[in-house]
Amino acid sequence: MRRRPFLxxxxxxxxxxxxxxxxxxxxxLQYAFLAFIPGELQPGGLTLANFREMLKPLYAGVFYDTxxxxxxxxxxxxxxxxxxxLALVRARNPYLKSAILIISVTPLFLGExxxxxxxxxxxxxxxxxxxxxxxxxxxxxxxxxxxxxPGVIVALVHVTLPVVVIMLxxxxxxxxxxxxxxxxxxxxxxxxxxxxxxLPLSLPGIIAALTTGFAWTFSAFATPQLIGGGRxxxxxxxxxxxxxxxxxxxxxxALSLAxxxxxxxxxxxxxxxxxxxxxIGVR
Amino acid sequence: xxxxFRLLVLLLLVFVMLPAAVAIVTAFDSRSIIAxxxxxxxxxxxxxxLSYEDxxxxxxxxxxxxxxxxxxxxxxxAMAAYAIDRYSFRGKATLEALLFAPLAIPxxxxxxGALIVAAQLGQxxxxxxxxxxxxxxxxxxxxxxxxxxxxNTDPRLELVALSLGARPGRVILTVTLPALAPGIAGGWxxxxxxxxxxxxxxxxxxxxxxxxxxxxxxxxxxEYADPSxxxxxxxxxLLTTLVLVVANxxxxxxxxxxxxxxxx
Numbered sequence: 001m002r003r004r005p006f007l008x009x010x011x012x013x014x015x016x017x018x019x020x021x022x023x024x025x026x027x028x029l030q031y032a033f034l035a036f037i038p039g040e041l042q043p044g045g046l047t048l049a050n051f052r053e054m055l056k057p058l059y060a061g062v063f064y065d066t067x068x069x070x071x072x073x074x075x076x077x078x079x080x081x082x083x084x085x086l087a088l089v090r091a092r093n094p095y096l097k098s099a100i101l102i103i104s105v106t107p108l109f110l111g112e113x114x115x116x117x118x119x120x121x122x123x124x125x126x127x128x129x130x131x132x133x134x135x136x137x138x139x140x141x142x143x144x145x146x147x148x149x150p151g152v153i154v155a156l157v158h159v160t161l162p163v164v165v166i167m168l169x170x171x172x173x174x175x176x177x178x179x180x181x182x183x184x185x186x187x188x189x190x191x192x193x194x195x196x197x198x199l200p201l202s203l204p205g206i207i208a209a210l211t212t213g214f215a216w217t218f219s220a221f222a223t224p225q226l227i228g229g230g231r232x233x234x235x236x237x238x239x240x241x242x243x244x245x246x247x248x249x250x251x252x253x254a255l256s257l258a259x260x261x262x263x264x265x266x267x268x269x270x271x272x273x274x275x276x277x278x279x280i281g282v283r
Numbered sequence: 284x285x286x287x288f289r290l291l292v293l294l295l296l297v298f299v300m301l302p303a304a305v306a307i308v309t310a311f312d313s314r315s316i317i318a319x320x321x322x323x324x325x326x327x328x329x330x331x332x333l334s335y336e337d338x339x340x341x342x343x344x345x346x347x348x349x350x351x352x353x354x355x356x357x358x359x360x361a362m363a364a365y366a367i368d369r370y371s372f373r374g375k376a377t378l379e380a381l382l383f384a385p386l387a388i389p390x391x392x393x394x395x396g397a398l399i400v401a402a403q404l405g406q407x408x409x410x411x412x413x414x415x416x417x418x419x420x421x422x423x424x425x426x427x428x429x430x431x432x433x434x435n436t437d438p439r440l441e442l443v444a445l446s447l448g449a450r451p452g453r454v455i456l457t458v459t460l461p462a463l464a465p466g467i468a469g470g471w472x473x474x475x476x477x478x479x480x481x482x483x484x485x486x487x488x489x490x491x492x493x494x495x496x497x498x499x500x501x502x503x504x505x506e507y508a509d510p511s512x513x514x515x516x517x518x519x520x521l522l523t524t525l526v527l528v529v530a531n532x533x534x535x536x537x538x539x540x541x542x543x544x545x546x547x
Contacts, residue, residue, distance in 0.1 A: 003451070004366075004370040004372065005451035005452070005455075006451070006452070006455070007366055007370055007372060009362070010362035010363060010365060010366040011362070011363055011366045011367075011372070011378065013358070013359040013362065013363070014359050014360070014362070014363035014366075014378060014382060014422075015378065017359060017382070017415075017418055017419060017422060018378060018381035018382055020400075020415055020419060021381060021384065021385060021393075021419045022381065023396075023400050024393060024396030024397045024399075024400055024419075025388070025396055026396075027396045027399040027400045027403070028392060028395060028396045028399070031399055041402070080295055080298070083288065083291050083292050083295060084292060084295050084296070084299075085542075087288075087289075087292040088542060089542070097537075098531055098536075100292075100296065101531065101536055101537055101540075101542065102524065102527050102528060102531060102536070103296050103299055103300060104296075104299060105527070105536070105540065106299075106303075106520075106523060106524055106527055107299060107303075109476050109477075109480060109523050109526075109527065110303070110480065110519060110520060110523055111479075111480030111481070111482055111497050111519075112482050112483065112497075113482050113497045113500045113501045113504070114306075114497075114500070114516045114519055114520070115302065116504075117306065117500070117504050117512050117513075117516055118302030118303055118305060118306040118516060119302050120317075120504070121302070121305050121306050121309050121317050121513060122301065122302050122305050124317060126316070126317060126318040126319060127305075127317060127319060128301075128305045128319050130319070131318060131319025131320060132319060132320070135319070135320055158298070158299070158302065161299065165542075166540050166542055169542035170540075170542055173542060215387060215389075218389055219388075219389030219390055219391065219392075219483070221390070221391050221482075221483040221486070222482060222483065222501060226501075226504060226505075236389065236391045236483070239391050239392075239395060240391060240486070240487075243395060243398075243487070249395070249399060252395055253395060253396075253399070256389075256391070256392040256395055256396075259389065259392065260388070260389075260392060263387075263389075
């Protein structure tokens, strides 16, 4: 259509929404470089003090923990999500397909609070795991699972898994099955077909799943807050407690900004690390 | 080998369902602490959860915010998706990038930014900031759903209607809009569910008066350890599963989420 009827009417509301989003981001950028005056909600003048503060071992340590937890969670979600995605795409029975789809994606729509609460019930000292093991007489004392890093990671994998399954399934569903059939008729073992045809062709999905898994984990708040119980802290928890316990909005903004830079850096690193695979013709 | 793969998939599905199942079982335990294995069957935590004031107002607030934010997002998103898909205009790429950018921004960062802006405008305790934040967060999902619908409709139908003498407004109302109906319905449903469940950004931008249900539940988990929260989780899980099963039946969840190739 060369004419563009109603163009201004159609895009102005979206432009307003985009402007609101930009204003929020601009506020983060602005506050990150303002001084915090204890006891005051209004920030002071321009300063780099917030970023100097961040280099202290206490805060640098949280950044290090966050990156480690995000990486581990993304990798574990990929390992757990791949078989689910493969089963989802390749299931022949439509009811089985629907069941796998609904079970895999329901957690996505339950929200972080309910999922995290459910994991407290599973991991607690008298929760499902410890309660069952005690009842069976396999242990004498509860094993600490809550307030530990492995506990946080298990719950985070559960939070990230649905998105990873969706991304992987989208990629696997685009694979031309004739290629697999060709490999099979030429005598390749099913495992070999998977390793040399299916897996490489699903690589775009794997990259998307890893990056999204990393970013999602980074933005998780309720899970590390409630399951970590103050003993496992991620950047999100630090931002919240600085904003709402000490009303230090400038430092909270600076941490958010550093977090954004860190995620961007990590995602760029993923792409770079996987770029040799692009060159050998895997798209 | 096929058997081993099936077993692995089954185990993974159990892992996905385990927390929900455990929470549902706990909800019926009569004791006021969470302990396994459960003992007496009771409905008392459901009574307590349903009569708890913060849950009741939180539920009403969440319904209000989700209804307003998802409806606004669908109207804004449908118009924008159409313009972006069919027209070319200056700043199109920038606008599209800005509308999808919230997907890449952690919700706590967005919530903090929105709170700072709202505080500067003296609106930190109002509904506007909550609803606007939710619109920003759900719009990418609405746009995605509409793009799929737009790609599946033939723009030539509109040209035919135009060449037969229909005015552009009439073409959009009688040709384009009906063709986009599945995308609008799917986008609206996802926006409503996501908004109803949004937690982290809401924690930053809600006040006591505007507190949504997820925020009320979070505060409850921090304060109390009784299974009321398990009871409300059980209700939530059943309701959400029901909505998804119905959505799958009528909209085809796989197509909306993009896990199914439309060509097959």
